[in-house]
Amino acid sequence: MSEENNNLVPLKVLLVDNDPDHAEAMAESLERIGYECKIATSGPEGAKLVDEYSWNIVVTDLVMNDVDGMEILRHANEKQTNCEVIMVTGHASVPKAVEAMQQGAFTFLEKPITPKRLQAVSSKAADSVRLRSQNLALHSRLDEKFGYENLIYASESMKNVITRLKRIAPTDAGVLITGETGTGKDVVAQAIHQNSPRKKKPFVAINTAAVAEHLVESELFGHVKGAFTDAISDRIGKFEYANGGTLFLDEVGDMPMATQIKLLRVLEERKITRVGDNKEIDVNVRVLAATNQDLEAQVAAGKFRADLYYRLKIVSVHLDPLAERREDIIPLADRFRKMANQKHHKKTRNFSPELRRWMFNYTWTGNVRQLKNVVESLVVLDIDSELDMDDLSPDLLGTGAAPVNSSPGDSSHSVLIGQSLEEIEKWAYENTLNLTGGNREETARILGVSERTLYRKINQFGFN
Ligand SMILES: Nc1ncnc2c1ncn2[C@@H]1O[C@H](COP(=O)(O)OP(=O)(O)O)[C@@H](O)[C@H]1O
Ligand SMILES: [Mg+2]
Incomplete structure (x- = not known):
């Protein structure tokens, strides 16, 4: 049995019944098959125990004075995270028991109850509890995975982005994400x-550029039957789908002007109206928007509403082109190589030093997306587990490539002028380590020093 199951064993059962003898008999029959039982002999006592402790199964009499089974169910729905409620009823109250099931009770048991039936029904409820506990554990593990770990970076520029994200994410602020295509918007x-309080609610994306102009509004806000020729039935829009969660408006720069004014209204009033309808619907949606266009220029050209632009950019995050944060290239390539290995069942081990140098210097006009595609194709085409220059598609070697023999970060050599020798040395060690993906042997070879010297320098400069 897995870990998550173990912490549920023994399952905790609360029995609520006005009749102490009946309660005692039920508890005995469940304890015999390994459950841990507690008894409450009044409704109020049962409700208090439901509020204060955690239970896996609550078996409650439906008809009781003061606080009845329905009330116990309401307390369980409110306070318990993984608990099934079983209703015990007399023949006369079966309709009420059905209502209880509609409110979320697991099932009901008609009196008189035999130990065998109680055990059978409880063990079904226990299965449901165990299954849910496995799912809960799985989700919390996925949440951990999907923190910021999915974002690979080493550059100062991305470090600043992450710091900013950590401050922005937990709020409800709208965010405008800008950057060239493929930069990671x-x-x-x-x-x-994923790092917001809305993470358990839907994340809904819509790519404005990919939707026909006359359908954008219907996609966003939904429509009612007959609103336009193709509207053959009512349809809910992305805003309603995203309710409680986050709506991501991708390529927001392509939004038709007429829709822009409506979007602005929604952002300000938090209400939408379906196309062809006049009823307003409240929505609680956090809006994130992204664009690869220069929205300010679009505003100047009269293609994007200034008021919407200012509203969207209150909080913004900009992603630099990959070629302006070259320190990210090798760590990203390593991650993508491992991902491609998994996806294509390959066992590539490393990039050759020439290839790494080439990647570091290449002008990635398609940014991270292009790097990812190139690495994937290298892995797919590889035959000997060593990724080398010969595995590169020839069309890549023509354009955008800096000479393979140049050293990393050519573009920034000039920043070294006016620095102390120690600063320059630190720069050389840091960038060469980066270039080799932290391979010490390779770094020492490139710099022409012994590994011992390298080791000393790493400590001296405090690299990790
Ligand atoms: N910092 C990063 N870490 C890991 N993967 C990234 C990073 N930036 C981009 N990617 C990957 O690169 C590809 C393109 O990123 P994407 O977010 O779709 O770019 P954009 O939306 O800006 O065009 C995706 O497969 C994405 O997972
Ligand atoms: Mg995108």
Whole structure:
């Protein structure tokens, strides 16, 4: 049995019954098959125990004075996270028991109750509890995984982005995410959602550029039957789907002007109206938007509403092109290589030093997405588990490539002028380690020092 199950064993059962003897008999029959039981002989006592302790199964009489079984169920629904409620009823109160099931009771048992039936029904409830506990454990593990760990970075520029995200995510603020295509706007939007109090609610994305202009409003706000020719039935829109959660408006720069004014209204009033309807519907949605366009220029050109632009950009996050944060390239490539290994059942071990140098210097016009695609194709085409320059598609070697022999970060050499030798040395060690993905042997070879010297320098400069 797995870990999550163990912490449920023995399952905790609360029995609520006005008749102490009956309660005692039920408890005995459940203890015999390994449950841990507690008895409450009045409704109020039962409700108090439901509020204050955690239970896996509550067996309650439906008809009681003061506080009845329905009330016990309401307390359980409110306070318990993983608990099934079984109603015990007399023949006359079966309709009430059905109502209880509609309110979330697991099932009901008609009196007189034999130990055998009680045991059978309880063990069904126990299965349901165990299954849910496994799911809960799985979800919390997924949540841990999907923190910021999905975002790979080493550059100062991305470090600053992450610091900013950590401050922004827990709030309800709308965020405008800008950056060239492939810089990671989608991953950032998801990370914001996953690290917000809304993470258990839906994350709904809509790509404005991919929806026909006359359908954008219906996609966002829904429509009623007959609103336009193709509207053959009522349909709910993304805002309603996302209720309680996060709506991600991708390529917001492509939104039609007429829709922009409606969006602005929704952001301000938190109400939507379905197309063809006049009823307002309250929505509670956090809106994230992304664009690869220069919205300010779009505003100047009259293609984007200034008021909406200012509203969206109150909180913004900008992702630099990959070529302006080269320190991220090798760590990203390593992650993508491992992902591609898994996806394609390959066992590639490393990139050759030449290939790494080439990747570091390449002008990734398609940014992280292009790097990911190139690495995936390298892994797929690989035959000897060593990824090398020959595995590169020839069309990549033509454009955008800096000479393979140049050293990392050519573009920033000039920043070294005016620095102390120690600073320059630190820079050289840091960037070469980065280039080799932290491989000490390789770093020492490139810099022409012994590994011992390298080791000393790593300590001296405090690299980890
Ligand atoms: N910092 C990052 N760490 C890990 N993967 C990333 C990172 N940035 C981008 N990616 C990956 O690169 C690809 C493109 O990113 P995406 O968010 O879709 O870019 P955009 O929305 O800006 O076009 C996706 O597969 C994404 O998972
Ligand atoms: Mg995108």
